[in-house]
Amino acid sequence: MTKSSKLFLLSVFLLVLFESCDSSIEFIDFKSVSNTTWTTEDTISFTFPIKDTITPKNLFLHIRNNNDYEFNNLFVVTKLKFPNNQVIIDTLQYEMADKNGKLLGDGLSSIKESKLFYKENKVFPVSGDYTVSVYQAMRKQGEIASTNLNGVSEIGFSIEKRN
Numbered sequence: 001m002t003k004s005s006k007l008f009l010l011s012v013f014l015l016v017l018f019e020s021c022d023s024s025i026e027f028i029d030f031k032s033v034s035n036t037t038w039t040t041e042d043t044i045s046f047t048f049p050i051k052d053t054i055t056p057k058n059l060f061l062h063i064r065n066n067n068d069y070e071f072n073n074l075f076v077v078t079k080l081k082f083p084n085n086q087v088i089i090d091t092l093q094y095e096m097a098d099k100n101g102k103l104l105g106d107g108l109s110s111i112k113e114s115k116l117f118y119k120e121n122k123v124f125p126v127s128g129d130y131t132v133s134v135y136q137a138m139r140k141q142g143e144i145a146s147t148n149l150n151g152v153s154e155i156g157f158s159i160e161k162r163n
Contacts, residue, residue, distance in 0.1 A: 024163065026057065030156040036068065038136050038155070040146035045133040046157040050083075055161070056121040061134060062156030063114045065096070065103065069151030072097040075137040078118065083128025091137065092118070111153065121162060132157055 027048045034042075063074065074096050080088045094116045097103050105112030124130065134155060138147045 024161045026159045026161060028156065028158040030062065030064075030154045032154050033152050036066065036151055036153045038149040038152040040136065040148060043133050043135045044155040045131055047129055047131045048157075048159065049129055050124040051127050053124055053127055056123050058120055058160045058162055059118040059122055059132075060156075060158045060160065061092075061094075061116045061118045062154070062158065063094075063096070063105070063116065063152065064111055064154040064156070065105070065114075066110050066112070066151045066153065067103065069096065069103065069149065071138060071149070072099075072101065074149075076134050077137050079131075079133040080119075081131045081133070082124075083126050083130065090118075092116075113156075115158075118157075 029046050029048075031044045031046070033044075061076070061078075072095065074094045076092050076094070078090045078092060080090075082088075094114065095104060096114060103112045105114035107113055118132075134157075136146075136149055136152075138149055140147050
């Protein structure tokens with residue numbers, strides 16, 4: 001096993017250990033992206049239960065990507081479906097790299113994880129099962145058709161208590 005793969009495994013272990021000890025996380029889940037290419041047809045969905053309809057929470061999207069990611073930003077469309085079938089759709093833009101093209105996010109290896117605010121201080125009005133669906137809406141400059149995103153390995157979603 002190479003030194004870099006040992007370092008990667010150690011960083012993944014420590015990340016899992018630290019996140020499992022964080023009592024502010026109420027829900028977290030990750031979905032793998034096939035062949036590290038997030039296609040325009042891939043909608044990633046997370047279903048989660050809500051019992052507390054009083055306390056505000058912060059919602060996050062997590063993007064794990066590597067150096068094959070070729071854009072400085074990311075456009076996604078989210079759909080939040082309530083237990084009563086109400087739907088809220090948002091189009092969001094996130095910065096994924098600095099002006100020199102260096103990936104933002106946390107990580108010691110070539111894989112970076114960006115924790116991105118989705119909704120801040122969200123109060124869920126109805127108890128029951130909610131579903132968040134996410135798809136990417138990237139296009140190359142001057143093109144109308146959507147672009148497949150190389151270098152995206154996982155998409156995650158988390159709910160955290162407000163501090």
